[in-house]
Amino acid sequence: MSKFPKILIAATLAAAVSAPAFAESHSADLPPAVKARQAHMQLYAHNIGILAGMARGTAEYNAEAASAAASNIAALSSLNQSTYWAPGTDSDAVEGSRALPALWENIPDAIAKGEALTTAAAALAGTAGDGLEAVQAGLGPVGRACGACHEDYQLSDE
Amino acid sequence: MKRFGLIILGLGALALVAGWALTRPATIPADEVAAITPDLARGELVFHAAGCASCHAAPDAEDKTILAGGYRLDTPAGVFVAPNISQDPEYGIGNWTRAEVVTAIIKGTSPDGRHYYPAFPYPAYNKAELSDIVSLAAYLETLPADPTPSQPHELGFPYSIRVGIGLWKLVGVTDGYAIDLPDDPQLARGQYLSEALAHCGECHTPRNMQQALDTTRWFAGAPNPSGRGTIPNITPAKLDWSLDDIAAYLETGFTPDFDVAGGTMAAVVQGLGNLPKEDLEAIAAYVKAVPAAE
Numbered sequence: 001m002s003k004f005p006k007i008l009i010a011a012t013l014a015a016a017v018s019a020p021a022f023a024e025s026h027s028a029d030l031p032p033a034v035k036a037r038q039a040h041m042q043l044y045a046h047n048i049g050i051l052a053g054m055a056r057g058t059a060e061y062n063a064e065a066a067s068a069a070a071s072n073i074a075a076l077s078s079l080n081q082s083t084y085w086a087p088g089t090d091s092d093a094v095e096g097s098r099a100l101p102a103l104w105e106n107i108p109d110a111i112a113k114g115e116a117l118t119t120a121a122a123a124l125a126g127t128a129g130d131g132l133e134a135v136q137a138g139l140g141p142v143g144r145a146c147g148a149c150h151e152d153y154q155l156s157d158e
Numbered sequence: 159m160k161r162f163g164l165i166i167l168g169l170g171a172l173a174l175v176a177g178w179a180l181t182r183p184a185t186i187p188a189d190e191v192a193a194i195t196p197d198l199a200r201g202e203l204v205f206h207a208a209g210c211a212s213c214h215a216a217p218d219a220e221d222k223t224i225l226a227g228g229y230r231l232d233t234p235a236g237v238f239v240a241p242n243i244s245q246d247p248e249y250g251i252g253n254w255t256r257a258e259v260v261t262a263i264i265k266g267t268s269p270d271g272r273h274y275y276p277a278f279p280y281p282a283y284n285k286a287e288l289s290d291i292v293s294l295a296a297y298l299e300t301l302p303a304d305p306t307p308s309q310p311h312e313l314g315f316p317y318s319i320r321v322g323i324g325l326w327k328l329v330g331v332t333d334g335y336a337i338d339l340p341d342d343p344q345l346a347r348g349q350y351l352s353e354a355l356a357h358c359g360e361c362h363t364p365r366n367m368q369q370a371l372d373t374t375r376w377f378a379g380a381p382n383p384s385g386r387g388t389i390p391n392i393t394p395a396k397l398d399w400s401l402d403d404i405a406a407y408l409e410t411g412f413t414p415d416f417d418v419a420g421g422t423m424a425a426v427v428q429g430l431g432n433l434p435k436e437d438l439e440a441i442a443a444y445v446k447a448v449p450a451a452e
Contacts (some may be wrong), residue, residue, distance in 0.1 A: 034421035041417070046416070048416045052416060100386065109340065139410075143411050145414060147411045147420065147427065147428075148420065149417045149420075150424055151421060151422075154421060155387040155421070156385070156387035157383045157387045
């Protein structure tokens, strides 16, 4: 049992050390942990896009679809992501990573910000089926929870 | 030979006097400020548009109207620490006159007659309507007091010499707008909000050798002044978002593909999100009208 995490850390470190060698490379070459968390963010974005389309009136409100998207966001936010945020995969170590080293220096704060998203997402999942106003009201807090973490821990870039 | 020396001395003295006259801290007269009746609702809008809370609200504070300061702008010149501008009479600006507050914002001059570092974006705010800044000052007076002492900036030589700012102001502060635009009320409003209040160019425009904004490459992107990475080029050469996309981003932080604004832009959105839709659309129209620059 104690051996497994060590192997994981060693593998992660190896990936991180070799990462600069394929700077400017395609995302397919990113360390698995970075690919995993970027995929996770992509799933958030897809589901938020469905809700934001309804909130802005570019898509018709549909209670079932809204509930499904909001439930997905809530489910995603409650996944255990500890292996996504592997040490040595910050934006200094890995070209293509947008996670600042500061994240690993402030793990308790990053976890607290993640929990704030879980709370906001659960609230939205509970009300998204009630009507358009509920989606419009609940999406703001979810976006702000995402933004709170990006503000401190996401690399500014084009 | 002796006479030559005297001429040099005389010229030197003249240069000193001229230099002093050109670089002395400027003020807004108290009677001009007193003549304006402030509009608090307008002052609140200016507060959000100008992004005061982005720097002056305590980092990680829930309530962005407690302007206790403490945000650290970590630049190549050193670390600027945003001061307490809450209404506390001892640690904030509670005992300043309204004219002193207005002078600080528009002229970059402190009540004791010193130059502020342009980390405080008075090179943008000097283009604001005096009545807007008077209204802003009056709005600030309605916000809470907080007794957190301001922290000193952490600057190395020569940036630690404040007198040099007077010289810098001669090249770094201009009265006119950065770019020429067609005559259009929406663009004019967008230019006012962007260039005079929201000071977008302070981060999105690269600087020249004198550290003044390079108006020939307005919004063409620049190194992040406060940390790693770059501030993106948002001219039409790089940013192809629609007007509605830009307005929605400024309101909610969501990009067209539903990433969420991060870095210093997150705080900008927290302020701009309070503006009416027409104002956000005006900023968006302005951003789309900026000349394309690679």
